[in-house]
Amino acid sequence: MTGSEVAAVGVVTGWGQSAVALPPDAVRAAAGRRVIAVEPPRAAGERFRRATRECLLGVAAVEALLREASLGPEAIRGDETALVYVTAAAYGSSNRAFIQAIASSTLHFPYTAPSAVPAEVAIEFGLTGPYVILIGGAAATIDGLWQATLLLRRGQCRRALVLAVETFAECEDLWARGRWLVRPPLVESAACALVVPGPWRATYAPAPAPSPLEALARARAGETLACAPLIALALARAAGDAGPVMLTGEWRGRRAGLAWEAH
Amino acid sequence: MARLRTEPVAIVAAGVVTPLGDVDAFWSGLVTGTDAISRIERFPVDDLRVGLGGEIKKLKRERRGGCRASQLLFAAADDLLARAHLDAAPPRVGVVLGTALGGVEEGEKALAGDPSARRTAAALYDGPARALARRLGCRGPALTVSTACASGATSLGVAADLLRADAADLIVAGGYDILCRFVMRGFDALRSLTRDRVRPFDRRRSGLLLGEGAALVLMARDRDARGRRLGRLLGHASAGDGTHIAAPDPEGRGLASAIRIALAEAEVGPDDVDFVSAHGTATPLNDRIETAVLKRVLGARAGLIPMNSIKGALGHTMGAAATLEAIMCLLASREGVVPHTVGLEERDPECDLDYVTTAPRAARPRVSLSTSLGFGGCNAALVLEGDAR
Numbered sequence: 001m002t003g004s005e006v007a008a009v010g011v012v013t014g015w016g017q018s019a020v021a022l023p024p025d026a027v028r029a030a031a032g033r034r035v036i037a038v039e040p041p042r043a044a045g046e047r048f049r050r051a052t053r054e055c056l057l058g059v060a061a062v063e064a065l066l067r068e069a070s071l072g073p074e075a076i077r078g079d080e081t082a083l084v085y086v087t088a089a090a091y092g093s094s095n096r097a098f099i100q101a102i103a104s105s106t107l108h109f110p111y112t113a114p115s116a117v118p119a120e121v122a123i124e125f126g127l128t129g130p131y132v133i134l135i136g137g138a139a140a141t142i143d144g145l146w147q148a149t150l151l152l153r154r155g156q157c158r159r160a161l162v163l164a165v166e167t168f169a170e171c172e173d174l175w176a177r178g179r180w181l182v183r184p185p186l187v188e189s190a191a192c193a194l195v196v197p198g199p200w201r202a203t204y205a206p207a208p209a210p211s212p213l214e215a216l217a218r219a220r221a222g223e224t225l226a227c228a229p230l231i232a233l234a235l236a237r238a239a240g241d242a243g244p245v246m247l248t249g250e251w252r253g254r255r256a257g258l259a260w261e262a263h
Numbered sequence: 264m265a266r267l268r269t270e271p272v273a274i275v276a277a278g279v280v281t282p283l284g285d286v287d288a289f290w291s292g293l294v295t296g297t298d299a300i301s302r303i304e305r306f307p308v309d310d311l312r313v314g315l316g317g318e319i320k321k322l323k324r325e326r327r328g329g330c331r332a333s334q335l336l337f338a339a340a341d342d343l344l345a346r347a348h349l350d351a352a353p354p355r356v357g358v359v360l361g362t363a364l365g366g367v368e369e370g371e372k373a374l375a376g377d378p379s380a381r382r383t384a385a386a387l388y389d390g391p392a393r394a395l396a397r398r399l400g401c402r403g404p405a406l407t408v409s410t411a412c413a414s415g416a417t418s419l420g421v422a423a424d425l426l427r428a429d430a431a432d433l434i435v436a437g438g439y440d441i442l443c444r445f446v447m448r449g450f451d452a453l454r455s456l457t458r459d460r461v462r463p464f465d466r467r468r469s470g471l472l473l474g475e476g477a478a479l480v481l482m483a484r485d486r487d488a489r490g491r492r493l494g495r496l497l498g499h500a501s502a503g504d505g506t507h508i509a510a511p512d513p514e515g516r517g518l519a520s521a522i523r524i525a526l527a528e529a530e531v532g533p534d535d536v537d538f539v540s541a542h543g544t545a546t547p548l549n550d551r552i553e554t555a556v557l558k559r560v561l562g563a564r565a566g567l568i569p570m571n572s573i574k575g576a577l578g579h580t581m582g583a584a585a586t587l588e589a590i591m592c593l594l595a596s597r598e599g600v601v602p603h604t605v606g607l608e609e610r611d612p613e614c615d616l617d618y619v620t621t622a623p624r625a626a627r628p629r630v631s632l633s634t635s636l637g638f639g640g641c642n643a644a645l646v647l648e649g650d651a652r
Contacts, residue, residue: 083503091388092370096374098449100374109450109452110509110638112367113409113639114409115410115639116508119503119639119641122504122505123506123640126505127503127505128503131410131503133641134408134409135387135409143404154528156524174383178383179380206404252389252393254404
């Protein structure tokens, strides 16, 4: 089988746990707030004492996925699970902390790398399979979902996690300067999709216009950058739509599309 | 797991900017054993334990410039375009770049009091790739990969995927990173930088030094390359360690897995590998683990394959490193010479492979293996085939 499908999506946002927590209208629900911060996830013990908030959010998204799929962590452990991580901004807070010497200790520096988030996720869940990290907003997540389908087709993994994390609170002033990049409310989010072999053929191409799912995710969740396509998938699934799906995502003028269609 | 056959992808041409210079100077510097490490002059380093690095001293700045990272990319692109043309429709030409640091120096400036929106936007890690795509007029996919110091390998793999999937006809792919206070402070704090010279696989090795650069290759589907090529990417793979945020897995399991998968994708075995370009950072841990992994994966063949690290000459150029090393592999095939490992004088008994030392070696590798490791347990392997003259 060379097709694929999304088996489950875990979502954590500033609006709460899962896609069900999303308001009908994010702009109205924000009531003028520029950033909707996510509650700090529970710090899971000594191993995470140095982990940044974005690392903890990444772990929380995978935990949410496992709950959604009714799977235990052993179901994803090992070298047959690929990890594709995407973010536009979740390195900003750790970079800022290091630059401004809020956290300039020896051990903080490795956490400034975007690879820190998937590293903590990989350590926590024992993921040792193929690995891709893409930087960008929703268009990069479409690229990442497509990469996941390729890894499956090439037989390099049996399943792939596509993880996105976005945080804004620590760099709210900087995002206010780059107003043309984002439209408030900026909603902190982490989301993870489990992509497995399935009946649908994935077609990847530039997209001329937003899909209905892209528009829905924007309206319900607000600005979630790289998390948006995964939230769109979660919304589709919550609506009982696990069949053919057309996803699009835009970032800085580039819109990519991925269609899961019948063979 | 059933594997889908993957077609090779042509590497048509290369362009670089390094502390040694463009592609020609890079190659001649490697074969003459030039040490490009110097005192860093572009920003203050007096407060750091180590102020040395592979700094590019002269860089042509464009008036409509952008950040230093973009300037490095523009210089490498000029070198590339002097050797090859982007002869495809702009929407069919993509850019895929790897970086460990993106535009972080712009973030430093933004936080130091420059309130401009342009500066802030340039701090995003995908800014330089977008700037290069704009400058080249490429309107195809523009992707930024950030698998830390393996980024320059992962980017070539992602570019190959895009070509095989017909998402583009040409891809300008590669990696870059600059020396800046941010990264020097970080590695200085980690005590990873040596006060000695960089000595990959040497028993006296005591750490790495950083360098800066940009390395680009023009990639096309092999069937479209019409004979003009420097070589081919036969296989690539990545694998995570899942063990530590900054240190490699003690057994090198992720690296071993990446090498095995890349060789399988390339449909070559250990006996086919003629040359290994090692990550070879000269940290005590990396070089020992990498040696052990190569012996485990390649078996008895490992000791018979010439191997080098170019980080003794350039420093560790982070996001650029793996692409520079891939280019070096292809130039070695073309020129019939394997550059030696600058700084390696007294081999570590635990590092007992056939490192090329002291002088370049006459050899014309057909198939090369290039390995890369990065923070966060990122490991990558490329299998390349050179086009001998």
